[in-house]
Amino acid sequence: MREFWIVFKHAFLSKAKAKSFYITTAIMVAAIFLFANFSKIIDTVQTITGGDETENRLYVVDESGELVGKLQAQLEVVGSDLKVEQAEDAEQVLMEKVTSEEIDAFLTVSVDEQNTIQATYTTMGLLDFSMPQRIQEALQSIQTEMKAEQLSLTGEQVQTLFTPIQFEQKNVSPSAKSEEELNQARVLVYVLMFVIYFSVIMYSSMIAMDVATEKSSRVMEILISSVSPVKHMFAKVLGIGSLGIVQIVIYGIAGFIALRTSATEVPGGVSDFFSLSDINGMTLAYAAIFFLLGYFLYATLAALLGSLVSRTEDVQQMIMPMTLLIVAAFLIAATGLGNPEIGYLKYASYFPFFAPLVMFLRVGMLDLPMWEPLLSIAIMVATIFLLGWFGARVYRGGVLMYGPSRSLKDLKKAIQLGKE
Structure with missing residues (x-):
């Protein structure tokens, strides 16, 4: 041995x-x-270098003049730090700014005759998915409130429409x-x-x-x-x-x-x-x-x-x-x-x-x-x-x-x- x-x-x-x-x-x-502290490192780098304020700002072309404030309020409810601002420039000017990368994106919103929100999100980012989704969800909530008001529904009545069903999955497999x-x-x-x-x-x-x-x-x-x-x-x-x-x-x-x-x-x-x-x-x-x-x-x-x-x-x-x-x-x-x-x-x-x-x-x-x-x-x-x-x-x-x-x-x- x-x-x-x-x-x-x-x-x-x-x-x-x-x-x-x-x-x-x-x-x-x-x-x-590095992996365990990745989020801390990113936050530290952003604090040192300073974030680009335009990344947290959304310019909105609102023809009705009523949706900008509601959109800002709805985004704050869900905890988003996105700042919504009424655009002073015309849509064509904003399009040129997006193309030249002066701004990341802008939103065009309007309300049609059926009191339905029409929205267009314009961006140059190929992988820009999360931001449009959050905006869409916020606009959907505003749309629900508008329809409820049109139908003279109270807040409690609206809530009952979205009450989730009670669904339980039961697996009887002995190995589950x-x-x-x-x-x-x-x-x-x-x-x-x-x-x-x-x-x-x-x-x-x-x-x-x-x-x-x-x-x-x-x-x-x-x-x-x-x-x-x-x-x-x-x-x-x-x-x-x-x-x-x-x-x-x-x-x-x-x-x-x-x-x-x-x-x-x-x-x-x-x-x-x-x-x-x-x-x-x-x-x-x-x-x-x-x-x-x-x-x-x-x-x-x-x-x-x-x-x-x-x-x-x-x-x-x-x-x-x-x-x-x-x-x-x-x-x-x-x-x-x-x-x-x-x-x-x-x-x-x-x-x-x-x-x-x-x-x-x-x-x-x-x-x-x-x-x-x-x-x-x-x-x-x-x-x-x-x-x-x-x-x-x-x-x-x-x-x-x-x-x-x-x-x-x-x-x-x-x-x-x-x-x-």
Whole structure:
């Protein structure tokens, strides 16, 4: 076991001491804090640089002369800071100002013979959607008041016209969660799916590249004279895996601190969206389990494939099938974020290479019977042992193979060389 721990320590420390590790970790931590405080940063920049007052001002061409004041009052009711101002210029002049970008937009309103508001919002902004929608909603409220006054309806009578029905959705499926629980679970599952996906790809590729680098530099010949190829493979898998766990823990701590320090009293903000108060402990436990199993599954496969190439340039080509598997798993799981009860997700969650993401999606968003995730975990564990046994046979001969790689055709040659 001494040789095993020496290789394990070398695999861990060689990557942990690399500048790329520190730079990557620092960038990711900075990105986490930046995202958590994004709204504060935007507000600070606007305070320092000063906002353009024309962005919060709407010029209105009101032929009736009665709608400008009502529109301003209605916008204030809904909490909008938009300032409505009666335009002194003609519509053609305002059109020229919009075209020359002197102003962002203007509104033309009038009332026809049927006492119906006619409005035209003119702008140069291709993505200007929210502002027209707010103005339209405000004008619709004014229209309702005008029609109610025309029909001699009181305010209470108008309210009764818009009384919502009592509608309740009852799901009798044994695996269903409430809509609130489903929305909370969806956010957590989405974030953790990305963590599992990128971690498995990154660290598995790191293992394959590390094995290929040692082979191309002929260091492998010295290593296997002191330690068996099997011990070398699993020590490298565990060493880089441990480094990955440390890095993810750092990201988790940084994320927790960032969300706590950026918490505001404004409801509905980022802190509420990623609130940790309602997180299901079992979901986090399953995330850790499926991350570890997914890592060992793909890392063993990556070490196997990395042992077949003699040049680092061939690594990406060799591990392409493995990369396509994890990409397919993520795409299948992503389709279930809207409806986790889709039929094919159940079958995909028992396929070992899809299970880390697909079964985690199902167990995070549905109330599944215990035997389903346990069966998926058992299948993955069995696959890891089988892949480890087969991978050890390939690795034993693969690390001694040199020359151009012929992709997966080298598997048979590696097994035969390992027997010798």
